[in-house]
Structure formats: C-alpha cells, structure tokens
Amino acid sequence: MYIRPVTPADIEYLYLMAKNSGIGVTTLPDNRQKMQAKLDKAVASFKRDLEEKDRLYLFAMIDSDSDEIAGICALEASIGHDDIWYNYHVGKTVHMSKDIGVHKITRTLYLSNDLTGSSEICTLFLMPNFRKNQNGQLLSKSRYLFLAEHPQLFGRDIIAEMRGYSDEEGRSPFWESLGRHFFQMEFSDADYLTGLGDKAFIAELMPKFPIYVPMLSADAQEAFGRVHPDTEPALAMLQAEGFDFNGYIDIFDGGPTVSAKIKEIRAVRDSKLYSVKIDDQAPLPDLTRKDGLTLVSNRGFDNFRVCLVATNAINESTLHLSAAQAATLQVADGDSVRAVTLRPETTHV
Structure with a gap:
C-alpha cells in the first residue's frame, strides 16, 4: 500500500x-x-x-x-x-443572585x-475490505509528512x-x-x-x-x-x-x-530526514504488528508518495529500502526522504 x-x-x-x-x-x-x-x-x-x-x-x-x-x-x-x-462555540453563561443564594453556570451554544x-x-x-494491516494508520497519518514538508502552504x-x-x-x-x-x-x-x-x-x-x-x-x-x-x-x-x-x-x-x-503535531515535530540506500537485504515491515513501523515520504509535492517500512531499516542517517520500496516512493540511491515512526513510542493506538 x-x-x-x-x-x-x-x-x-x-x-x-x-x-x-x-x-x-x-x-x-x-x-x-x-x-x-x-x-x-x-x-x-x-x-x-x-x-x-x-x-x-x-x-x-x-x-x-x-x-x-x-x-x-x-x-x-x-x-x-x-x-x-x-x-457552535460551547460557552458558559453565569446567573447569580445573592439574595436567594443561587450561582448557576449554564453551558451555551453560539453560532460561530x-x-x-x-x-x-x-x-x-x-x-x-481494506480496514486491516495498519492501512487506516497509513492513510490518516501520511498527511502529516506533507504538512511537515510544506508548512508554508498551511496556517498555524x-x-x-x-x-x-x-x-x-x-x-x-x-x-x-x-x-x-x-x-x-x-x-x-x-x-x-x-x-x-x-x-x-x-x-x-x-x-x-x-x-x-x-x-x-x-x-x-x-x-x-x-x-x-x-x-x-x-x-x-x-x-x-x-x-x-x-x-x-x-x-x-x-x-x-x-x-x-501544526508544528506541534507529533508526526510533524518528530519527523527527520534520511539518505536512501537501496539494499536487497533491507528488512521488510510486518504489517500484522502495531510496533516497528515507520512512515516514509519522498518529500515530493505533485509526485508525493508515502509508504510504510520497517523501523529497523533505519541506521543512523541512512534508510535502507528494497528496490521495490524505492520504486514505490520514486526515489533513488542517495535521495533524501522524510520519516517518522507510525505511532508514538509510548502508545499503540
């Protein structure tokens, strides 16, 4: 995917x-x-x-x-x-009467x-039929790498x-x-x-x-x-x-x-740049597991691509990709990619 x-x-x-x-x-x-x-x-x-x-x-x-x-x-x-x-903006209205000892906070809705x-x-x-194998996570969170790469196109x-x-x-x-x-x-x-x-x-x-x-x-x-x-x-x-x-x-x-x-979203804030190394021995992701997965984008705009790779494919500043993964991302040896773990390290949501 x-x-x-x-x-x-x-x-x-x-x-x-x-x-x-x-x-x-x-x-x-x-x-x-x-x-x-x-x-x-x-x-x-x-x-x-x-x-x-x-x-x-x-x-x-x-x-x-x-x-x-x-x-x-x-x-x-x-x-x-x-x-x-x-x-609707959820607000508060306070009604109070000291004479009868009433202090009432009421939630209100204002058209906004x-x-x-x-x-x-x-x-x-x-x-x-595709709601399996981390597809929902990939689909939803892929957008964060686009935000991280092109913050000037969006608001604060x-x-x-x-x-x-x-x-x-x-x-x-x-x-x-x-x-x-x-x-x-x-x-x-x-x-x-x-x-x-x-x-x-x-x-x-x-x-x-x-x-x-x-x-x-x-x-x-x-x-x-x-x-x-x-x-x-x-x-x-x-x-x-x-x-x-x-x-x-x-x-x-x-x-x-x-x-x-935007700059405080976990996947935007924590994403980093890596250099691609095409390697036929690159580990493949296990999509049946919630851990050990990383989102990778090719840093593109009109040719933007994101896929999931194994987190242990990263070695310091290098990301090892199989030839098939590199083709999917439309990247070559030495190209720069952006990556971040699929989930926060402390949770498996």
Missing part, C-alpha cells in the same frame, strides 16, 4: 467511496458532479493553478497488487473562503465563524471535524432536539445539502441567539460532543498525535472539532 495525489482518472473510485461513506461525512457527498468538482480542485491544487488559500490536497491509498484505490484523505489549506464556515482561515485535515475514508493551526453520534438508523439525537425545530427536514437531507456546499439556509434559518444546553433533550445532551462509533478510531489517532477538543461542535450532529498547532 502507498499514498499518492489523486489523478483525473480516479473519479469512479472517488464516487464509489462517496456512495459508501454514509450519513455524516459531509466532505464526501453522494453526488457525482460535486465529487468531480472536488477532484478537479485537487488536481488544480497539485498543479499550483490555484491560490494557496484555495487549495485542496486530496490523496489516494493504492493497493500495490491491484492498483485499486482503497481509501482517500485530504488537507484543506484554509477553510471558510469559498463557503461560510459554521460551528471563528474557525475561518484554519487549515483542515479531512475527507478520511477507507473501504471496509489545523482542525478536524469529527462525525457526531447517530444511531444505527442514522438518527441524530442532537439534530432531533435542536436542528429539526429550525430546518423542518431530516438530518440526512440537511447533511446532504451541506455536503453539496449549499449553506445559505444555515444563515437564514439558524437562531442568532445563544442556545441553552439544558433546554435540549437528555439524549441530545448525552450525544453532545460525542463521535460516531465508526469515528472513534480516527479520534484516538488524532488525540495520540496531539489534537484536542477546541470548544467547537458541529451545528447538525454535535460532533466535536479537535485542533492542534
């Missing part, structure tokens, strides 16, 4: 993933025209045909044996320019555009919006308790419109005044800031890299937003 930028020929696979992604993944709308537009924007970004703030870097995971696309992931250079970016201009890590989806802070909780029937308690009262549509319909980029209805219909959290239903309050079960592994990976909840949630499903300073 390896990671590369998307190409125009990838549209059928991208649309297949959009159809399989389900409710709540707004960056993968089940709409061929929108997915084509996303692909076109990514291709233009890697050609440097767009302004830096408008770029979308979309990457594909390729099965080396079949050339099939197994998953996709992306980086947005700066959010909230083409479309208005909405979140505060995260405009942040970079975003997004559009992570791995086909179910980066966010990730996490899919909020919904039940097996796709019912969102947060939506049922709040959004439905203002939009008079199903959660899936609002989610779909947002994925299409149609966000004018949010500004037109959402309340401009704070929402008092205790006024929501009990199950909505329980779902507040909670991720969908399928998203829990992705959240754990982000937290292990240094992302934390930043006080903002999704306005539809109540899913949390997490953020980090």
Whole structure:
C-alpha cells in the first residue's frame, strides 16, 4: 500500500467511496458532479493553478497488487473562503443572585465563524475490505509528512471535524432536539445539502441567539460532543498525535472539532530526514504488528508518495529500502526522504 495525489482518472473510485461513506461525512457527498468538482480542485491544487488559500490536497491509498484505490484523505489549506464556515462555540453563561443564594453556570451554544482561515485535515475514508494491516494508520497519518514538508502552504493551526453520534438508523439525537425545530427536514437531507456546499439556509434559518444546553433533550445532551462509533478510531489517532477538543461542535450532529498547532503535531515535530540506500537485504515491515513501523515520504509535492517500512531499516542517517520500496516512493540511491515512526513510542493506538 502507498499514498499518492489523486489523478483525473480516479473519479469512479472517488464516487464509489462517496456512495459508501454514509450519513455524516459531509466532505464526501453522494453526488457525482460535486465529487468531480472536488477532484478537479485537487488536481488544480497539485498543479499550483490555484491560490494557496484555495487549495485542496486530496490523496489516494493504492493497493500495490491491484492498483485499486482503497481509501482517500485530504488537507484543506484554509477553510471558510469559498463557503461560510459554521460551528457552535460551547460557552458558559453565569446567573447569580445573592439574595436567594443561587450561582448557576449554564453551558451555551453560539453560532460561530471563528474557525475561518484554519487549515483542515479531512475527507478520511477507507473501504471496509481494506480496514486491516495498519492501512487506516497509513492513510490518516501520511498527511502529516506533507504538512511537515510544506508548512508554508498551511496556517498555524489545523482542525478536524469529527462525525457526531447517530444511531444505527442514522438518527441524530442532537439534530432531533435542536436542528429539526429550525430546518423542518431530516438530518440526512440537511447533511446532504451541506455536503453539496449549499449553506445559505444555515444563515437564514439558524437562531442568532445563544442556545441553552439544558433546554435540549437528555439524549441530545448525552450525544453532545460525542463521535460516531465508526469515528472513534480516527479520534484516538488524532488525540495520540496531539489534537484536542477546541470548544467547537458541529451545528447538525454535535460532533466535536479537535485542533492542534501544526508544528506541534507529533508526526510533524518528530519527523527527520534520511539518505536512501537501496539494499536487497533491507528488512521488510510486518504489517500484522502495531510496533516497528515507520512512515516514509519522498518529500515530493505533485509526485508525493508515502509508504510504510520497517523501523529497523533505519541506521543512523541512512534508510535502507528494497528496490521495490524505492520504486514505490520514486526515489533513488542517495535521495533524501522524510520519516517518522507510525505511532508514538509510548502508545499503540
């Protein structure tokens, strides 16, 4: 398995993933025209045909044996320019009366555009039949090596919006308790419109005044800031890299937003440069294990490549690669590569 930028020929696979992604993944709308537009924007970004703030870097995971696309992931250079970016900011309101001895702190939700201009890590989806052998880790964390190599293309802070909780029937308690009262549509319909980029209805219909959290239903309050079960592994990976909840949630499903300073992300901060030595005796990675694995990129831009190698293939400042690994990464003897361990050394998340 390896990671590369998307190409125009990838549209059928991208649309297949959009159809399989389900409710709540707004960056993968089940709409061929929108997915084509996303692909076109990514291709233009890697050609440097767009302004830096408008770029979308979309990457594909390729099965080396079949050339099939197994998953996709992306980086947005700066959010909230083409479309208005909405979140609820989780705040506090204090009510106090000395006369009757009451001091009450109440959580509130304010409609906000505060995260405009942040970079975003997004559009992570791995086909179910490929969810094994560290593929999810490779797909998600490959983006950190792109951030480490090209920090000038991104902001200081980066966010990730996490899919909020919904039940097996796709019912969102947060939506049922709040959004439905203002939009008079199903959660899936609002989610779909947002994925299409149609966000004018949010500004037109959402309340401009704070929402008092205790006024929501009990199950909505329980779902507040909670991720969908399928998203829990992705959240754990982000937290292990240094992302934390930043006080903002999704306005539809109540899913949390997490953020980090790019330079402080573990895989960005700890990545190092090595010189390639092509060696037929280079140890091969054991993908059935969680330890002993290292991410390696070729430091490219439009030809960016990432794969997994054995950590013990590193000897001081040299990384030993087999001829096949070097071909996958499109590197030669003596070339410089960037590498970092797949997981923090103290955890096996």
